[in-house]
Structures are given as C-alpha cells and as structure tokens.
Amino acid sequence: MEPTTSGTAADVVTGASVGAAFTGAPPEPGRHRGRLGRVRWWNYLLLGGAAFLCLFPLYWMFIVASTDSATATQMPPEIVPGGNFFHLAGLVFDTVPFLQSILNSLFVATSIGVGHAVLCALAGFAFAKLRFRGNNTLFLIVVLTMTVPTQLAVIPQYMIVSWLGWVDTLQALVVPGLASAFGIFWMRQHISSTVSDELMQAARIDGASTWQIFWRIAFPIVRPAAFVLGLFGFVSAWNDFLWPFIVLKSPERFTVQIAIKALQNERTIDLGLAMSGSFLATLPLLVLFVLVGRRMVAGILDGAFKG
C-alpha cells in the first residue's frame, strides 16, 4: 500500500492528476452569484487596465531577456521579443549554477507543498474527526500560534539552525515549513464539512484502522483542498527570499531567488542577464499557473484565505 499511496500524494502536488483530483469539485464560485445589470464599457476598460498592469512587467522582462541590455537602455524601447533569448539563457547558466539552483528550489518547494498537503490533512483529520483528550484545547493552541509573529525572530532561528548543524543545508529551508497552523485550520474545515461520520464508522465496522480510514477514505475526499493548500505552500516556498538568504552560503545550495540576486551582483550593468535569470526563475511557476491557476483562484474565492 505504501508505495502506491505516496505516489498519489506526489502526483497531487506535481499536478499530474489535476483532472482526476477535481472531478468532484464544486461549481465555479461566482457563476450564479454577483450583481446583475448591464456591464458598462468602462468596467472592461478598468479591468483591462488592471490586467495590463499585472501582465506587462512580465512581458517586459521577457523582452529584455530575449534581446539584450541595450534594449533596456534604448529609447524608444523595443516592444517585441528578440531572438537572443537562448544566448542570454546560456549565459545565465554559465555565470551561476542555475540548473542546480532550480533543482534546489524544486526540491524545497515540492517538499513543503507535499508536507503541507499531508501533515496538515493528518492533523486536520484528527481535529475534525477523532475524539481525544485535549482535542479542543490543542486546536485552540494551533489557532493561537497564528497570531505569534515568528518571522521576526530570524536571529534566534538562525542560532537554532546553526546548533542543529543545518546552516547552508536545504533541510534548514524544508523542515521548518513542512506544516502550518493555517494549513491545519484549512484542512480541518474541509474535512469536517465533507467527510461523513457514517462513512468512517462503516469503515471501522469493516475493521479499518485509523490510518486506513484517513488514507483510504478521508484524504481522497479532501484531495482537492489538500492540493490547493500544497500549491500555495509550493508558491510561497519557491518565492521565499529572506530565510534562504540568511541560511544559504555556498552557490551550489542556492535557491533560484538567491541565484537571481547573485546574478545581479556579478554584473551589475548587465540587465539582459539579470532579466533572463528572473524570467527563467519565474517560468516554472508560470507554467504551473497556466495548468492550475483556476484552482488557485477558486481556492481564494472559496474563502479559504480569509484567515
């Protein structure tokens, strides 16, 4: 059972089973809601302007990344991509160990995404469905931890990581981020509203252990919710800057964000290079977003991230 099931969890997060995971998803929020009345032209103008503001910086990043630094300093500017992309991309890989940094980021972000999906689902399942001494008290503590602003304690965090001998290692990035209070809260909400007690009891009668009930019954039901949670964990881990910046020292351990900064240091003037690096670091997330962006939007509209 073990190998196949852990394979499923990885699929969920890498997006391979997106279609299957969401066949039971509720209808797109908002389709039957919202105010009526005719949509005026200026509404489209406003939304179009906002969409332009959101997309243009990325487009501009690609233009400079596909031409050269001269484009970035030329007036009037170039507005179509050039053919220099692969040359500059090659330079990025030559200047810093970029491939290694992408692999590092993938490892860190995937571990945190999977960790969130599984560990938070486990804890959420226990809080939603299992009765044990201290259940409510412990859950209250989980909620209260959300109010403790721990990110500002970076100096002692560094000291603890250093005592563990984890400075300049990837586990210093992965382990602290594997679960979160918010994730537990979110999974508990989903499990208590979608997994029926009757179903669990039927499984008990059939002799299933608690673990089997979680892994065979509860987790498959909340897999869409766990997937969205894992996605948000993946994105924030991929984009994290401060903590990797503090912990990582050697270039072969860099995550892509730190590699981008290193690119900027190496050749301050070479914007084409810096933009290529930025574009390459954003590309995996853009691809992921095209595949599963709908789910992320639906996750936010679900009210999940209102805190």
Added chain:
Amino acid sequence: MTATLPSRQIPAPVGTGRTRGRLPFVESLTPYAYVAPFFVLFGIFGLLPFLFTFYVALFDWNPIGDQTFIGLDNFTRMLADPRFWNATANTVSIWLLSTIPQLALALLLAHVLNHARLRFALFFRMSMLVPYITSVAATVIVFAQLFDRNYGLLNWLLGFLGVGPFDFVQTTWGSHLLIAVMVAWRWFGYTTLLYLASLQAVPRDVYEAASIDGAGGWKQFVHITIPSLRPVIIFTVVTSTIGGLQVFTEPLLISGGVLTCGPVRQCQTLSLFLYEQGFGQYEFGYGSAIGVALFVMVIVAAIINYLLSSRIRAER
C-alpha cells in the same frame, strides 16, 4: 446500508468516540501522533526562537565572541539611535504608500468583478494572481529598470508630459514610492480576490433592489459594496500592516544588495536594519532588540484591529 445508520445506534467497538476505550491502545494514541508534527515543528522553529529573541535582546551577544548580560541597554541604545527612528519612519511611509492605493484599487476591481454578466471573468481573475506568483526578487529587477532615472520606460513616458525625469532609486520619496509600487503590485490582485470572495456572499437581491430604486453603479458601490466588506477590509489592513512591517527584499535589492539601502539610509526598513545589525555587524543582541520592537508593533497593530472589528460588530 450501515453507512446511513445514526452514530448512536452503532454498537461498540465500531464508534469513533464513546467506544474509544475498546480500540487497541496504539489506536487511542494515534490522534496525538497526527497532530504532533506541527507542534514539534512550531515549538522548535517558531515558539523557541520567539521566546529566545527576548532573552538574546538582553545581551551584548556576538556569535563569534562573548555574550555579556547588559539588561535593557540594547533598548535604551535603540531608542536613542537615529537609524532606528529613520527605519521606523521609512517603514511607515512605505506601508502607507503601498496600502492605501492597493486597497482602494482592490475595492473598485472587486466591485466590477462581481458583475454576474461579466465576460472573460476567469481571465481577469487569473491575470490578477500573476503578480502573486512572481517572486519579489524578479519583481525588483524589472521595476527598478522600468523606473530607472535615465533609461526607464516610465521616465520616458513622463517626458512626453513634460515632467521628470525622476530619480526613483536615489531619493527618499522616490525610493519609498518605488518600493510601495512593487508591494502594491504584488498584492492588489490577491486582495481583490479576497474582497470578491466576501462580496459573493452578499445576496443578489440587495443589489437588485437598489437597481430597481434607481441606484447606479457608483451608489451601489458606496452604499452596498463598501459596507458589506468592512470586516474583510479590516482584515486586509491588518495583514498588510504586518506584512508592511516586514518589508525586506525590495529595499535590499533596489540598491543592489546594500544593507543600508542607499548612502543616507533613505529606504532602509526595520527588517533591513535588523538584518544589518544582526548579520552585517554581528550584533545579535542589538538585532534581537529590534526584533522585539517589531513584535511590539505587530501586537499593537493586532490590538487596534481587534478593537476596530469589535466596534464594527457592535454597530451591526
């Protein structure tokens, strides 16, 4: 069939609750095993460092040298340090410049996105999440170039209007504005979707009735949309305050990795000042004192939030 039985009629040992005692001993411990990972991780990497900050702040603590207990000296030193107040002022300025336009724009966009008959709704919603998935490090490189004094697209466009060029990186106001634009750009779409989520809970009848009474889009916006969003507006004000107190990457990178963010510290934020003292000067004690000051500010912001939101609840 058994799946439809009410739980009370299920005979022991199949229940999940009252029959707990009949489960094997190991099974009765599993709930604790399921919630343990979070508590262990939070204890080691969250709570312990949090408490330890208050302790380290009382020392002259050099990571590669001595640790001397000096009581509250770090705090008196901090309060007399013009660099601390400069960083505080910068942080507040950047926070205001980024939050107010961001929330106003998000309100307006959420109101428009809430149209039931809007076309391309999914495209608009998705494009607004693109900045959120773009990393800060990449954002800074693009925006610093777009806002460049000599070669930036923005100054080129401003040139047509006969103003500028502005030096956004080297001046105080310019750098604050540039950082604020980057922060607002990253978050306004996300905030819009939060508002939209909340708006969709407003019954359509309310808007319909207003429409029949002849209230146009603007009146509906002022009298229905804004009031119904009050709780989530307060929530976003608080989260953006807490986020604003921690702005770090943007000021670090717009000046090319200089910890002071410019020769006169014109855009050094509190987080950056903390980092400079802790990891630049190896003054862990002083850096931790700045961390404690930041904690206090976050807690004050949270209390203000609590008071505001309970007042709004009382009004209803």
